[in-house]
Every structure is written in C-alpha cells, then in structure tokens.
Amino acid sequence: AQKITQTQPGMFVQEKEAVTLDCTYDTSDPSYGLFWYKQPSSGEMIFLIYQGSYDQQNATEGRYSLNFQKARKSANLVISASQLGDSAMYFCAMREGRMNTGFQKLVFGTGTRLLVSP
Amino acid sequence: GAVVSQHPSWVICKSGTSVKIECRSLDFQATTMFWYRQFPKQSLMLMATSNEGSKATYEQGVEKDKFLINHASLTLSTLTVTSAHPEDSSFYICSARTRGRPNAPQHFGDGTRLSIL
Numbered sequence: 001a002q003k004i005t006q007t008q009p010g011m012f013v014q015e016k017e018a019v020t021l022d023c024t025y026d027t028s029d030p031s032y033g034l035f036w037y038k039q040p041s042s043g044e045m046i047f048l049i050y051q052g053s054y055d056q057q058n059a060t061e062g063r064y065s066l067n068f069q070k071a072r073k074s075a076n077l078v079i080s081a082s083q084l085g086d087s088a089m090y091f092c093a094m095r096e097g098r099m100n101t102g103f104q105k106l107v108f109g110t111g112t113r114l115l116v117s118p
Numbered sequence: 119g120a121v122v123s124q125h126p127s128w129v130i131c132k133s134g135t136s137v138k139i140e141c142r143s144l145d146f147q148a149t150t151m152f153w154y155r156q157f158p159k160q161s162l163m164l165m166a167t168s169n170e171g172s173k174a175t176y177e178q179g180v181e182k183d184k185f186l187i188n189h190a191s192l193t194l195s196t197l198t199v200t201s202a203h204p205e206d207s208s209f210y211i212c213s214a215r216t217r218g219r220p221n222a223p224q225h226f227g228d229g230t231r232l233s234i235l
Contacts, residue, residue: 002177035223035224037226041209042228043209043228043229044226044227044228044229045211045213045226046160046226047223047224047225047226050223091161091162104209105150105152105164105167105222106164106213107164108161108162108163109161110160110161111161
C-alpha cells in the first residue's frame with residue numbers, strides 16, 4: 001500500500017492565485033512527520049515546510065502553509081500568491097518512527113508538477 | 119542554513135567504469151546520510167541509509183556490492199557505483215540530517231546525473 005499518495009500528477013495555476021497540492025498518508029505510527037519539498041528542473045530538492053504529528057497548529061512558512069487534517073490523514077500544501085518561479089515538481093514526504101532512533105526514513109509521494117502561468 | 123554539497127553534478131562514462139559520488143555536509147555534522155535514486159519523471163527512491171562509523175543499511179532490492187557506501191566522517195559519505203552499466207544511469211541524490219535535531223528536515227545535495235554509455 002502506498003504510504004504517501006499525491007493524486008494530482010499536474011496542476012495549473014495563474015500567477016498571484018493560490019493553489020492547493022494534495023497529499024494523503026498512511027501510517028499506524030503515532031509519531032511521524034510530514035514534509036514538502038520543491039524540485040525545480042535543475043534537480044535539487046528544496047525543503048519548504050514541516051508538520052509534526054503532535055503539532056496542534058498548521059505549519060506556515062511565508063507563502064507556504066500546510067492544511068493538516070489528522071483524522072483524514074491529509075497534509076495538503078497551500079501556496080498563496082503563486083509566482084512564476086513556483087513552477088516545479090512538489091513532493092510530499094513522511095518520516096516515520098520515534099525521533100531518537102536515528103534510523104528514520106523519508107518516504108516520498110510521486111509528486112505533483114505545478115505550472116504557474118503569467 | 120544547512121548546506122549539503124554533492125560532487126560531481128554530472129558524469130558520463132563508459133560501461134564497466136566505477137563511479138564515486140561524494141556527499142558533504144558543509145556547515146553541520148551529519149551522523150546519518152541518505153542516498154536516493156530518481157528515474158526521469160519519477161519520485162525519489164531510498165537506496166540506503168549511511169551512518170557514520172558503521173555499515174550502511176540498504177533498502178530491499180538494492181545490491182550492496184553494486185552500490186558501495188562509505189561514511190568515513192561526520193561530514194562525508196560516498197556512494198560508489200561499481201562496474202556501472204547503462205541501466206545504472208539515473209539521478210542520484212544524497213541528503214543529510216543535522217545531528218541532535220530530530221525534527222530537522224533532511225537537507226539535500228544538488229544531485230548527480232549519471233549517464234553510462
């Protein structure tokens with residue numbers, strides 16, 4: 001079974017509009033973390049935002065916010081005021097396991113390609 | 119912020135050659151580094167977890183003798199693709215976690231595009 005599911009292979013948004021990228025996850029571990037990364041065409045992975053399973057509030061980082069719905073096991077990324085430079089692949093990832101084990105792994109979704117048009 | 123340097127950024131070589139890729143954490147100590155492989159238009163697949171001073175932990179299906187990992191210090195891990203063949207052509211990317219910060223994200227290198235002719 002997929003641990004991280006991103007159902008949108010591609011999304012289009014107009015510049016200055018907001019866009020939501022979907023991510024659902026599956027885990028039985030009560031302690032986990034959710035991450036969003038951006039991968040431009042050049043290939044590097046850029047960390048955007050993090051949400052811990054015990055965090056009470058939704059994470060926000062500048063124009064990025066995470067709509068965390070624990071009961072639904074969803075962690076959607078919201079990008080406000082889209083810019084042309086936001087065009088890239090976006091990956092949702094989950095870290096499972098207790099924080100002190102040192103052997104935590106990230107499991108990535110299949111990604112969503114976002115295209116921002118002028 | 120945390121910076122991870124990966125070298126080389128791209129390699130083109132003949133079949134049968136061994137290729138070494140370096141991953142360095144420049145401004146922090148990384149007890150754990152991760153090696154991923156990414157095929158075109160696909161997601162990142164974890165190959166192995168590299169821990170300083172101990173043997174790497176490989177994911178199921180990854181050949182240990184094919185992909186040699188060495189984590190000799192808290193700032194350097196290397197991946198050697200031994201006797202590379204065209205099917206090993208891929209984008210390889212490493213990441214590192216900051217020591218002592220469990221909630222810290224993995225910081226990624228810029229990746230290495232490997233093309234075997």
